[in-house]
Amino acid sequence: MALASLESICKRISSGGTPSRKTPDYFTTAASGHLWVKSKELLDCAIEDTEERISDDGLNNSSAKYYPAHTVLVAMYGANVGQLGWLRTPATVNQAICGLVIDEQKADWRFVFYALLLNRGDLTIQAQGAAQQNLNQDLIRQFCIDVPPLPVQQRIAGILSAYDELIENSQRRIKILESMARALYREWFVHFRFPGHENHPRVTSPLGEIPQGWDVKNLGELTKLITKGTTPTTLGREFQPDGINFVKAESIEPSGILIESKFAKIDADTHELLQRSQLCSGDILFSIAGVIGRVCSVPSRILPANTNQALAIVRCASALHVPFLYMTLRDDNFKNHCLGHVVQTAQANVSLSVLKAVPIVWPPRVLLTEFNAHAESLLRQIQVLSEKIQNLRRTRDLLLPRLLSGQIDMEKLEHA
Known part of the structure; x- marks a missing residue:
């Protein structure tokens, strides 16, 4: 296993930008707008949608720039410093995020993501600043991780990403249950179309x-x-x-x-x-x-x-x-x-x-009781899925250091 700087295994390391808020037309709610990731959206998982989108003019008149799918993202500033994510689909990012476009001939992007997740503390301890702790692109470029041969990286990433896929499946189910509960709430208590509303x-x-x-x-x-x-x-x-x-x-x-x-x-x-x-x-x-x-x-x-x-x-x-x-x-x-x-x-x-x-x-109380009869079931299912997610994360995080350190022999695991 060799020590390699992030710069040596990436095609590109750079940050994005924010269009001027003084020009409302730089932002859009249209589905055709460009996905634009902010650092608070980095939650150590995949990103496939964003809170805000920017228009063509916003993209062309700012430092925001596109990154391809599978780019690994690192938050550089403030309370979110060291938070990670990766792009499931091409997107733009703001200036508080550093995008790492991995050279697939040298490293598996999933392995790099997990290596940074494991070594986050070593990276963020290098953050500088008095008012708030900041990373910069040079620190990130020079940060080193242990990099085994590419086939080993791919096997390790395959094991860990299987847990993340199960986590994402549960998260998708939670979103569906949440949307059902929210739709019921809004129908009854915002639009007032509750049973007997006539x-x-x-x-x-x-x-x-x-x-x-x-x-x-x-x-x-x-x-x-x-x-x-x-x-x-x-x-x-x-x-x-x-x-x-x-x-x-x-x-x-x-x-x-x-x-x-x-x-x-x-x-x-x-x-x-x-x-x-x-x-x-x-x-x-x-x-x-x-x-x-x-x-x-x-x-x-x-x-x-x-x-x-x-x-x-x-x-x-x-x-x-x-x-x-x-x-x-x-x-x-x-x-x-x-x-x-x-x-x-x-x-x-x-x-x-x-x-x-x-x-x-x-x-009225009678309507609260009736609402609870429907909502409590949905909220209980959300809690069960949330516990499942915590258990999956806990197991993944226990495996993470053992796999990346070589403590678990991948060759023996392959033939077990």
């Missing part, structure tokens, strides 16, 4: 016309607690290599899946000190700093657990409210309301007072 005339409310017998309440009225946590280091406490789970905003995928490998750890004394933010099963977490609007439900399997000030903890007043409020917080209307009240300091954030004051159309 018999409910509309009345005026602070949110416009709503069915008679419904109400408008603030989120704070429907919960027994809305709070947030604290970063342990601000209290003189340090994170630990092992211990109690500490959930951060980057631990939550846009789909609502928790990435347990991205939890930090704290000791029992720190957890006790941070009593205000000790999590309970069924709590809803909503990101209120940095990336606004990521939502997940806290499963019992991760407890005991705690969180920091970037995540609001929403604890429902009744178990009956949980599915409805979870879907409400995941709805675009709720997120857009919060985005309209963002305070921009060092990073975008939404205050707890704003969160508590968000107005919500509140249906």
Whole structure:
């Protein structure tokens, strides 16, 4: 096994750009727009769609540039530094991402992705900067990984990618279940086409016309607690290599899946000190700093657990409210309301007072019960698939260092 710099096994290493936000026509919602990847979208997995797309003019009048399928992506700046991804289809990227186009005669792109995943800590420790930690293209070019012969790379990548394919299958099923739950929620509680809606005339409310017998309440009225946590280091406490789970905003995928490998750890004394933010099963977490609007439900399997000030903890007043409020917080209307009240300091954030004051159309109890009968089944299936994903990731991550270090003999494995 030889040590090789990334520069020596790549055809191209470069970064992209961002079209000017002052020209709205540089961005588009059309399906014909160019996929444009931002660093927050690098979640250590394949990328086949993007949050935003850019127009032809946006592409031609910026440093954004196309990268081919199977390009390995590395986030270079800030909170996302060291995050990875790879392109399933050609796409453009912004300036916070470094694209590695692998020379297929020298290396398997999947192997390089897994090697960077394993050695991420060694790469990010080289990040420089005072206000935020940054990598640059030169550091990435000179970074070295162990590279076995190409056939060995391909066998290792084949084993590890089989786990990722199973993970992606589960993620696709989660998206389908999520879209079913969201469609049901919007049909009943946004468009008001719930069972028997024909018999409910509309009345005026602070949110416009709503069915008679419904109400408008603030989120704070429907919960027994809305709070947030604290970063342990601000209290003189340090994170630990092992211990109690500490959930951060980057631990939550846009789909609502928790990435347990991205939890930090704290000791029992720190957890006790941070009593205000000790999590309970069924709590809803909503990101209120940095990336606004990521939502997940806290499963019992991760407890005991705690969180920091970037995540609001929403604890429902009744178990009956949980599915409805979870879907409400995941709805675009709720997120857009919060985005309209963002305070921009060092990073975008939404205050707890704003969160508590968000107005919500509140249906009668009988309709909540009926909604739960449908939604709970979908949400349970999502939780089961989420646990399956965590188990697959855990197994893959156990195999990763053993395969890449040569601890598992690929020749013997081939003939076993």
